[in-house]
Amino acid sequence: MIALLLRDLKLAFRAGGGFGLGLAFFLIVTVLVPFSVGPQSSLLSIIAPGVLWLGALLACLLSLDRLLALDWEDGSLDLLATAPLPLEAVVAVKSLAHWLTTGLPLVLVAPLLGVMLNLPETGFTWLVVSLLIGTPALSVIGTFGAAITVGLKRGGLLLSLLVLPLYVPTLIFGAEVARRGATGTELETPLLLLAGITTATIALLPFASAAVLKINLR
Amino acid sequence: MIPDLGKYTETVLSAYGISIVLLVALVVLSVMRGRRVRTELKSVEQRMSRDG
């Protein structure tokens, strides 16, 4: 399992691995926001937490179609399915690799982009915390979507259509935490709910993803 | 014939209009597809039983 994780990380960092694509997308979306809503810093500071959460979510979505499709095309998935690893573990490791190469970098650059959007000073900690807790759920849910659409030739658009509604609860609670953090209001409830969603998806969804993958492999 | 709906005439009529159009369209499309599939199945079955 560690070998699989290391291989996926190595692949992501090698040329053409797509690492940094999500980051660049996140950066561009954030830069485009002031162009579209105007440069008033008071307005930007209100919408900053929501924009950053949405940007992170879309950047996450962008890399999902490579998550399993590459392994599918070159036959690695067939071979992994006949290997002594349980498919649930394979899927979980894939999610983890996706989070490490996409989610975690997003969390780390989010404060920088927060500065550009006049995020209030109180908001930075909670922005990072909410993203740190929320993005793993995005990766795990995304893996499920990728597993469903893995056999399809042009599955990218369908993948977005399937995954985005599933992202709603995570987005709502995550952005709520970031927003309340920025305005300095009570945020314990959404934070707990966000953590709950992440824990539950990590615990349960890999089973669904593996089941779906088995169906697609036969 | 239409009862006096007061200032909300347009609101109520448009709600009824759109809903009924949607429901009727669903029924009509379902029936059209049903008919088409039924005839297609008949022709396929005939062809296959002829050809063995």
Place this chain on the structure above:
Amino acid sequence: MTITAKANSLWEYANPRKFLATSERLLPFFWLASTTCLVVGLVWGFFFTPDDYKQGSTVKIIYLHVPSALMAINCWLMMLAASLIWLVRRHHVSALAARAAAPVGIVFTLVALVTGAIWGQPMWGSWWAWDPRLTSFLILFLFYLGYVALWEAIEDPDTAADLTSVLCLVGSVFAILSRYAVNFWNQGLHQGASVMRVAAVTGSDTEEKVSNIYFFPLMLCIVGFVLLFIALVLYRTCTEIRARRIKALLARERANA
């Protein structure tokens, strides 16, 4: 004899041929009953019930809004049940019934959303308000779209049935989560907005009771929508069974060519 014992089992209807025969017999009744209920209920509601003292004549929208919203949710529940039956017992008819129901659910959700928006316009002053209930239906609509799109995208019928069934299961959990999330999220935005009580009329958990004058035509419309749903699903399932058989026959022809 075993045959008689089998004929008494409900699962007997999982046989496509038996299902087709039974549906053909039942369908005229359902079409007739649903049309009758809907026509009587809607005419009664539209022409013979008084305006509400607060909402004026817009209250008449209730006869479309409430039943369609109710069936939009029930349709998803029916799909969930059918998906479970497919996953556990592998009856093809069950999977096809779920597929047949989805577009019906989409239209009902659309009716609920459109009537909600039209009703909301004079009440809230805008066509769309991010009222929790309305928002939940919008999310439900997206789930329906994804479900139908997945069915359409997959070539192999059994794989499609399996994948959509799992999606339906997982989607149900997330739909419920979204419902709570939306409730939570909106509370912070529209606290104490009194016009929201309009929307409260539309649910079963409302504190306001719909008064008796509106009750009977409303019940008639609900029954009409339920019957219409059954008729549509039965009819469309028959269509799906035939389409599936065409596909199987063509595949067989190709294999033997």
Place this chain on the structure above:
Amino acid sequence: MTLTVTDLAIARGGLALLERLNFVLEPGKALILRGPNGIGKTTLLRTLAGLQAPLAGQIQGAEDRIAYAAHADGLKPTLTVAENLSFWMSVFGTHSIQPALDRYDLNELADRQAGNLSAGQKRRAGLARLLVTGRPIWMLDEPTVSLDRNAVTMFAEAVEDHLKYGGSALIATHIDLGLEAKVLDISSNKVKPRPIEDFDGAFL
């Protein structure tokens, strides 16, 4: 241990392909799978490898003992040959990729990225993976595609060696490998189409 297949029936895409398959694959033996295109050789191999469920019948002695190689080699183009093989070594919990490199003459290519290899070289790397898995039963689907004569000999020797140490192999191939192996012809196992009036749960 022996791989025993009893009364197996398989399907692809819901359509029954083969039925009444009975054979035994003993340690040290190889079987050559023959049959016309499209009859279901790939489906049979995938079923035996556990990638899909059989329609009916039993497969004994396959659990966690099969190494499967299909048309796709499962090589990552941006990893070197050695890295690719080492990955499968860790996944299967074996200890060395050196015998595999030696056997398929890959030592000089070991540090080249798999994406830069020719089709035949890739195939050799893909076949070398079988040795890395340490699994006793090989399921090979057209293993000699894009191999030159020299490489085919290499492959045949690898199989012979594998058999010598008690391994076994089921190989779907159209060329003569020069192996001492029985032929399993599945042409007669093709499912006879049922009359279309039969209209049951599976629509046929």
